[in-house]
Amino acid sequence: MPYHTRSSVRSMPSAVVVALAAGLLTATAPTAHAAAGATLPFISVEAESATTTGTKIGPDHTQGTLASEASGRRAVRLAAGQRVEFTVPRAANAVNVAYSVPDGQSGTLDVYVNGRRIAKTLAVTSKYSYVDTGWIPGARTHHFYDNARLLLGENVQAGDKVAVQATDVQVTVDVADFEQAAGPASQPAGSVSVTSKGADPSGQGDSTQAFRDAIAAAQGGVVWIPPGEYRLTSSLNGVQNVTLQGAGHWHSVVRTSRFIDQSSSSGNVHIKDFAVIGEVTERVDANPDNFVNGSLGPNSSVSGMWLQHLKVGLWLMGNNDNLVVENSRFLDMTADGLNLNGNARGVRVRHNFLRNQGDDALAMWSLYAPDTNSSFENNTITQPNLANGIAIYGGTDITVKDNLISDTNALGSGIAISNQKFLDPFHPLAGTITVDGNTLVRTGAMNPNWNHPMGALRVDSYDSAIEANVRITDTTITDSPYSAFEFVSGSGRGYAAKNITVEGATVRNTGTVVVQAETQGAATFRDVTATGVGAAGIYNCPYPAGSGTFTLTDGGGNSGWSSTWSDCSTWPQPGQGNPDPDPARNLAKGRPATATGSQDVYTPGKAVDGDAGSYWESANNAFPQSWTVDLGSTEAVRRLVLKLPPQSVWQARTQTLSVQGSTDGSTYSTVVPARDYRFDPATGNTVTVPLPSGTSLRHLRLHVTGNTGWSAAQFSEVEAYLS
Known part of the structure; x- marks a missing residue:
């Protein structure tokens, strides 16, 4: 099974792992697209x-x-x-x-x-x-x-x-x-129930043979899995030209670590509306501990499934042409959620939810034959805890579109487009690779093998130069702990990453840089805007030294990331601030916020979301209350702007509060003593709080002891400025 082993450890400068704060976000794709991610129930x-x-x-x-x-x-x-x-x-x-x-x-x-x-x-x-x-x-x-x-x-x-x-x-x-889970569905007319073949819905008996007998009897029709729990002690094979259907995954549950294991099938297999929950506790790559291992055959589908405690959800080899995998949940795998392991043609993986995978959540690996004209679209992926959210290893004319990916960890990016082959025969990237409309939140990680960071979106000429046209369009990258876009030859051999276009990207709050270029090659950037850049716009230091240059072409419409990190002997660290931050920038916007309490949906993050119409409200009738924001790095803050919603229905009120600050998040001191602040809709419901000269803080806290207009502390926006 492919993995990011980095067999050639590069001699790269070290970087410090910084515990960069991560806030609660509602991420959406650019307006040209529907909201990124799956439609979830x-x-x-x-x-x-x-x-x-x-x-x-x-x-x-x-x-x-x-x-x-x-x-x-x-x-x-x-x-x-x-x-x-x-x-x-x-x-x-x-x-x-x-x-x-x-x-x-x-x-x-x-x-x-x-x-x-x-x-x-x-x-x-x-x-x-x-x-x-x-x-x-x-x-x-x-x-x-x-x-x-x-x-x-x-x-x-x-x-x-x-x-x-x-x-x-x-x-x-x-x-x-x-x-809101639906009640159990009814048995389809003409279907063959597994219980009619002796399956035990109590989960006590072994139902393996009953499932096999029902599949054999229902060729061309439907095998019905009624509400209950069914235990299988070995995998099914020879599954073709049949539908396996349950009463809904909350009601029909199959307990097995190996559901289907077959190298080929004539296809037309449709699996839907039940749960398969395994007993996999360790990752053993030689074991086929998967929901599907091998092939379902052409024109097959998987939908409405709950898959949990397996090694891999679907490890697909052989002919799976035109397979559709949709509206399913992949939870707690010890390796990949789904991997198209070569030969995939016309496969569509869409509207799935994947949490807590132990390798790449979704992957295409073009081993033996290229994956061709296949796509990952509108999937929601969170917390792959050892690798990438989505990884494309080779293949021809591949699409990664409108996915929402968050919280990668350790060895991965949100999206990786790569020529890392792992084994031969491998088929590198070819044709057009379309990466469009994706939203990446807190993705990228510190790679412990290289001892330097991986970007939120990585293009990697690991084992060969990238000759495909890689088009990255309409991307939103928020709160990457390190860089937004990384171009690298991960083997350290300096293969070129070229033919790349990045167009229409919004980058917010990157820990280090917007572009991390580490190998020779070229990319054109157009309409890429960045705010809250941690260190500099560009790190451009191809490795090995002298191997070539990486050319960044300005296609127009770019803003907020023109500066270049000047010292290739050191890595920029999150929040290092080269060049100095823009004094007109609101340091608190989008930063992680916490509070001593909140009321209903009026959570602390509403005070830093950039929307004056939303607001934080503390627990009622429980003064004092405190609200705290982590600015990400120690800053010489000079001015706060506090807001309430500007609508006239927000009657004038006075809040009594003090301002406190901390550099470590542990010990706080008073910056501005308690006083009354008048919020009046006639003047925009806004007050300005000057901070004394010499104030330096990372953690900003408002300590509220009273509010004449409501029995709680309230802020719609808290803004912090350097001047």
Whole structure:
């Protein structure tokens, strides 16, 4: 199975891993596209934005920490008896919780609805976590999180409270997904039920032969998997010209680590609407511990599936022409979510959700034959904990479009377009590689093998020059801990990365640079705008020294990243600030914010989202309250602008507050003593707070003790400026 082993470790200058703060974001693609990512039946709520009696952890980008593998790089740690309470964003009857418990431990989470404990509990375990892959250079123990789901047995409405409380073990809660799960579907007319062939829906007996018999009897028709749990002890093969259909993945569950294992099929296999949950606890590459291993054959489909605790969801070889994989969830794999392992023609992978993969979440690897005219479109990918969100290793006329990718870790970028071959015979990138409309949030990582950073979007001439036309268009990159675009020959041999166009990109808050060019080659940039650049616009230092140059052509419309890092003997570090930051820039915009409490959906991040119409509101009737933002680096802040929504319905009010600052996030001092500030819609509901000369801070805190207009602290925007 391909991996980012970096067998040739490069002699590159070191860089410091900086725990760059990561905020809670709602990311959208540029206006020319629909919102990036999958259309999902659930809404996720981050634990750190909920009400809790536990301890918030993060943000952190350091490999091997709980915070670094969490969604948003933050989570909440609960000791026994502590809880996190979520405000339900919309009607739901089911919840899925991403969590972690200490290695070797297990226990339960009690569940409360509007303060009332329900009979059902969520089982939590470390059984599927703490994966070790010592044969992969740079890998550490990883894969700390797992997912546990529950049908609540009742309906909750938007605004209701659902809490989870640790009982007998420490639990770190990352995120909760709330969903209105449909009831079980009815058996299709004419279908062959697996129970009619002897399958045991209690999960006690071995249903393998019953599934085989039902498949044989239903050729050209439908195999029906009724509600229940079914245990298979060996894989299915010879599956062709049949539909395998369940009553919905909340109701029909197959327990097996190897569902289909076959090298070929005549095709027309359609698999839909049930769950396959395995027992894979370690990654063993020689084992076919996959939902599908091999081939479903041409004109097949996979849809509406819940796939969990496997090595790989789909490891596809052979003829899978025109396969469609859609509307499915891939959770807690120890390796890839899906890999098109050569010979893929016309494959469409779209509207899937992938969380906590142990290698590339989605990959195409053109081994033996090129993957051709295939695409990854509108997928939502979060927390691949050892590799890339999407990786394209070779192939002809490939499309990566409108995907939302967040929180990569350790050895990966959000998207990698690469000629790394791993094995022969390999077919390098050819034709046109289209990378369009993707949104990348907190992607890129510090590579421990190279000891230098990887960009949010990487083009890598690892084993050969890139001759394909690589078109990267309408990209949004937010809060990359290091660079936005990286062009590199990862083997250290200096192959050219050329024929590249980057057009229509929006880059916000990169830790280091916008363009990280490390090999010879050329790219044209057009309409690429950047704000909040951490160090400089461009790092242009091809390796090995003297191997050639990388030419950046300005196609027009670029702004915010014209400066060049001047010293190729050192790597820029996040927030290093070369050149000096723009004094007119709002240092707080888009930065991670926290608070002592918040009310409903009025979370701390609303005060730094750039929208004066949204706002943070603290817990009511509970003064004092504090709101804190991490600016990412220590800055000589001179002026704050505090806002409330400008609408006239926001009547005039006075808030009493002091300003505090810290350089380490631990020890705070008073910068401006407490005083009254008048917010009046007649003057824009805006106040300015001058800070004393000599003030230097990274963490800015507003400590609020009163509000004459409401029983809580409120801010729609908190802006920080250098002048």
